[in-house]
Amino acid sequence: MARRYDHTRDEIRQMAITAGTLLIETSGFAKFSARRVAKEIGYSVGTLYNVFENYDELILRINAQTLTEIIEKMQKVLLHAQSPQKMLAQVSDLYINFAIDHFNRWSCLYEYRSVHQKVLPDWYLIKVNQLFKIIESILMMGLCKKQENAEQSAKVIWASVHGICQLSLSGRIDIVGRAADKINMLVGNFVDHYTAGLAQNA
Template identity: 30%
Template sequence: MGRRSDHSRTELRALILDAGIALMAEVGFAGFSAREVAKRVGYTIGTIHNVFGNVDGLVTAINTQAFADWADALEHSLAEADTDRIAALTEGYFRFARENPRRWAAIYDHRPACETLTPEQEEVRGRPMRIVAAEVATALDRPLDETLGTFARSLVAIVHGHCSFAITGSWAAMGQSDVEQVALARVRESLAAFQIH
C-alpha cells in the first residue's frame, strides 16, 4: 500500500527525483524503471504519473538535473583554472562523464517529448552550452553571435566524441591513450582555424 498522505507534493517530487537520479546512476537509461523508483520510495507508479505527468516527465526531470550538475562541474573546473580556461572546460567535461557515466549517457539516450519540457527545464539544459560559448567567445575575443554559438557546439561535439570513445573503452581498444589531451588538441586546432577566418 502506498504512503499517499506521508508527504506534500513538493516533498514527494523531491523524494521521487532523488530516487530516480540514484537509480539512473546505477543502471543507466536502458535499465531504468519508473516502477523501481516507485518501489524505492514506497509509493505506486500512479503517484509518479500524478507528480511528473508520465515516465517521460520523470526521466526529463532526472536528466535536467544532470544538465545542472554538468554545468556545475564546468563552473567548478573553471574556478580552479589558471589561465587556460579552454583546457579547464575540456577537463570538466571529461570529469563529469567519468564520475557519472550512466547519468551522462542518459542525457543523450533520452529524447524528451517537446510537451514535457518546461521553459525552466530548457533554461537549465542550456546552461552548459552557454558556459562553453561564453568561454569560446572570450578565447577568440569575438562577440557571441549565432556563428560563434554554432562553432562552440561543434567544439562540444569534438570533446563529446572523444569522451564517448573513452567511456565505452573504444579509444583504448584502438590502442590509443591520453584521450583528454587529444581532444584538447583538436579543440585548439579548431580554435586556431576559426580565428584565421
C-alpha cells in the same frame, strides 16, 4: 491510505528524482523502471503518475539534475581566469571525467528518446543553453570578438567534445589504455587545432 500528507506533491517529486538518480547511477538505465522508483520511495506507481506527467518527464527531470551538476562544476572554472585555451581544456576535462565517473547517468542524458514529445521541453533546453553559455563566455575572453561568432563556435566546440566523449565511451573509437587519458588526448588535439584556426581567423 489517502491524503497522508506525509509529503507534499513537490516533496514526492524530489524524492522520486533523487531515488531515480541513485537507481540509474548504481544499476544503469536498463534496470530503471517507474515501479522500481515507486517502491524505492515507498509509494505506488499510481502516485508517481499523479506527480509526473509520464515516464518521460521523470527521466527528463533526472537528466536535468545531472546537467545541473555538470554545469555547476564547470562554472567554477570561470572563477579563476586563465587563457581561453586552458579554460576550454579544463571545462572539457571536467565533462569527460564526469562522463566516466557517472557513466550510467551520463549515458541516460542521450540514450533515452522520448516517445511522446518530439521536442525537448523549454525548462530542459534552458539547462542545455547554460552549458553553451559557459563556452561562449570563455570564447569571448579573446578567441572571439563578435558575439555571434562566439555563439556559433561554442556550439561547435561543445558538440565536438561531446561527440569525442560519446564515440569513445560507447566503444566506437578504440581506446587503448586509461579511458580518461585517451579521450583527453583526442579532446586536446581538437582544442589545439580548432583554437589555432580560430585565432588565425581573428
